[in-house]
Amino acid sequence: MKIDISSAAPLKHATAALVIGCFEDARDELFTACDAALDGCLERLFVGREFSGKINTTRLIHTLGRLPAERLLLVGLGKKGELDEGRLRQAAGNAVQALRGARVASFAAALHLAGNPETALEAVCEGTLLGSYSFDEYKTRDRDERFRFEGMTLLLPKGGTRKEAGARVAVTGAICRGVDLARDLVSHPGNVVTTGYLAETAWNLATCHKLSCKILEMDELERLGMNALVAVGKGSAEPPRLIVLEYRGAGDKGRPVALVGKGITFDSGGISIKPGAGMEEMKTDMAGAAAVLGTLEAAAALRLPLNLVGIIPTAENMPDGKACKPGDVLTSLSGLTIEITNTDAEGRLILCDALHYARTTYKPAVMIDLATLTGACVVALGHEASGLMGNDRRLVESLKRAAERCGERVWELPLWDEYGETMKSDIADLKNSGSRDGGSITAGWFLKQFVGKTRWAHLDIAGTAWSDKARPCSPKGATGVGVRLLIEYLRGK
Ligand code: BES
Ligand code: MN
Ligand code: ZN
Numbered sequence: 001m002k003i004d005i006s007s008a009a010p011l012k013h014a015t016a017a018l019v020i021g022c023f024e025d026a027r028d029e030l031f032t033a034c035d036a037a038l039d040g041c042l043e044r045l046f047v048g049r050e051f052s053g054k055i056n057t058t059r060l061i062h063t064l065g066r067l068p069a070e071r072l073l074l075v076g077l078g079k080k081g082e083l084d085e086g087r088l089r090q091a092a093g094n095a096v097q098a099l100r101g102a103r104v105a106s107f108a109a110a111l112h113l114a115g116n117p118e119t120a121l122e123a124v125c126e127g128t129l130l131g132s133y134s135f136d137e138y139k140t141r142d143r144d145e146r147f148r149f150e151g152m153t154l155l156l157p158k159g160g161t162r163k164e165a166g167a168r169v170a171v172t173g174a175i176c177r178g179v180d181l182a183r184d185l186v187s188h189p190g191n192v193v194t195t196g197y198l199a200e201t202a203w204n205l206a207t208c209h210k211l212s213c214k215i216l217e218m219d220e221l222e223r224l225g226m227n228a229l230v231a232v233g234k235g236s237a238e239p240p241r242l243i244v245l246e247y248r249g250a251g252d253k254g255r256p257v258a259l260v261g262k263g264i265t266f267d268s269g270g271i272s273i274k275p276g277a278g279m280e281e282m283k284t285d286m287a288g289a290a291a292v293l294g295t296l297e298a299a300a301a302l303r304l305p306l307n308l309v310g311i312i313p314t315a316e317n318m319p320d321g322k323a324c325k326p327g328d329v330l331t332s333l334s335g336l337t338i339e340i341t342n343t344d345a346e347g348r349l350i351l352c353d354a355l356h357y358a359r360t361t362y363k364p365a366v367m368i369d370l371a372t373l374t375g376a377c378v379v380a381l382g383h384e385a386s387g388l389m390g391n392d393r394r395l396v397e398s399l400k401r402a403a404e405r406c407g408e409r410v411w412e413l414p415l416w417d418e419y420g421e422t423m424k425s426d427i428a429d430l431k432n433s434g435s436r437d438g439g440s441i442t443a444g445w446f447l448k449q450f451v452g453k454t455r456w457a458h459l460d461i462a463g464t465a466w467s468d469k470a471r472p473c474s475p476k477g478a479t480g481v482g483v484r485l486l487i488e489y490l491r492g493k
Helices: 029-037 043-047 085-101 121-131 162-187 193-211 218-224 227-233 279-282 287-302 348-360 375-381 394-407 417-423 441-447 483-491
Strands: 001-008 018-022 060-064 071-076 105-108 150-153 214-215 239-247 257-261 263-267 307-317 329-331 338-341 366-371 386-390 409-410 454-462
Touching: 001 121, 001 162, 018 029, 018 085, 029 043, 071 085, 085 105, 085 121, 105 239, 121 150, 121 162, 150 409, 150 441, 150 454, 162 214, 162 287, 162 483, 193 214, 193 239, 193 263, 193 287, 193 307, 214 218, 218 239, 227 329, 227 348, 239 279, 239 287, 239 348, 257 287, 263 279, 263 348, 287 307, 287 366, 287 386, 287 417, 287 483, 307 348, 348 366, 348 441, 366 394, 375 386, 375 441, 386 394, 386 441, 394 454, 394 483, 417 441, 441 454
Parallel strands: 001 150, 018 071, 018 105, 105 150, 257 307, 257 366, 263 307, 366 454, 386 409
Antiparallel strands: 060 071, 214 239, 239 307, 329 338, 386 454
16 A cells, blocks of 8 residues: 655645544544534544543544544543553554445554654554455455555655655564565465475575575485475375575674574465365465565565575375375474374374574574464464463564564463473384374474574464454454564564
8 A cells, every 4th residue: 555644734635534543531633623624523433422532433424524534433442551562553543344345445643642752653564554455356246346546645744844755654664564475375276386486486585685595405305314204295286395495684793583484385284184174274384484585575675784594394284195195104304203193193293393493594583483383272272362482581572572562472482391292103212193182382392392592482373364354454364474473573582
C-alpha cells in the first residue's frame, strides 16, 4: 500500500475516510471536535451502545458533508491508561480490515494522534501494512472487481516533521515487505514453492540486495555427508537443497548471527504417512525458511549494522521406493548416528545437519532456528505463541523481550537433560522420535545435540505460522511469523 504524509489538520482534510481512535473511558480533542462537527452523533453512538471504544471494535459512519472527510471510521482503542504500541498496531490492523470490508480504498489515518508521538506513527503504519495483506494470485474470476487498497495518508502530529515521519514509514515499510515475502511463500501451494523455488527466491534476494548466495545441490550434500537432509529428500522428485544467504552489514567485523529455517515444501509424513484430513496444511512446513528469507530481506533493506547468515535446508517429504524408512540408520553431518523411527519427524533431521553446518562453517556468535516442528507445540500453546527453547539464558531473555515489544508472542519450554531419555536408540546414538509426551521439548532436545557450545535458540512456529481465523494484524492464512520478532531482536542487539 502506498503511504504518504500530510500536515493537514484532520478536520480540514478531504478523504474517502478519516480514521480516528476512540477510548472506552475518555474523549480526546480530536474526538470532541469531530463530534461537534457532526452535531453530537459520536456521543449518541456511545449512549446508544452502538459503539463502545473497546479494543477490536470499529464503526464506520457517513459525514454527509459536515466534514471534508466523506466517512469517519471510529476505531476502539480500549482504556486510555492501557494504550500502548501493541494496542495501536492492533487498532490499525482492525481499521484497515474494516475498510477492506466496506471497500474504501483510500483513507487518512489520525489514529496515531491518540498515542505517544515517539512510537505511535510506526505502530499505526505497521498495523495498517500488516492488516491489509491479501493473497489472491490463484483467483481468476472477477479480477476487475477485486478490491485493492490505493493508499493511506498519515496525518502528521502537531510539531512532527515530514522528514522524520517519512523515515519511520520507510523503516516500517521495509520490515513489512519482509513479512509479506514470508507470507507469500507460505501461501503459495507446494507445487509452486518447491525446493528450487526457495533457492530461486534466495538468489533473487541476493541480486536485489547485494547479498551473497550459494545453493548446495544433491551431489554436494552427499559429498559433504549431509545424510540426514539427503535421507528426507530422497523420496521426492524434487531434490533437497541447502540454501545459504549472507548479509554483511558489519563488513569483516564480528561473527555473524546464523538464522536457520526449516524448509519442508510439503510434509506428507513420508513412509510414516500422515492421515489425509488436513494434510494440505503441510504446504506451510517451510514457514521457518520463509521467515529467514523475509528477515534477510528486511535486514538488508534496513542496512542493519551486523552480519547475518541465513541457512535453509529444504526438501519435500514424500513416500516412494527410494524414500527413507523407519528402522533406517544414517550418519548425520556431525557424525552422530540416527535411527529413523518415524519418517514424519523429518524437520529435526534436516535441521540437525543445517545447524552443524552453520556452526562449523560460520562460527556464529548466536544461532536461532525457526521451524514448524511439532504438532505437540500446537497442543501445548495453541495458536497464540511460538514455543521457545535454548541453551543460553541471555539469548532466550532477549528473544522474550523482543517478542513482548513486537507482539509476536513466545513461550519458553524447558530443555532439561531428562527429556532426552526417550530419544536414546538401541542401535544408534539417537532416534529421531521418542514418546509422544513432551513432543516439542524432545524435538528441541534432539536439536540441542547438534549445536555444541554455540549460543542457540529454537522457535517452534507450528501453531503460529498459519491462522484459520483473521487476527487484527494478520488476515486468515499465512502470518509471516518470525520476521518481526527477529528484526526486533536484531535491532535491539
Ligand atoms: N510438520 C510437522 C509438524 C506440524 C504439525 C506443523 C502441525 C504444523 C502443524 C512435523 O514434521 C511433524 O510431522 N511432526 C510430528 C513429530 C512426531 C512424528 C514425532 C508430529 O508433531 O506429530
Ligand atoms: Mn513431519
Ligand atoms: Zn514437518
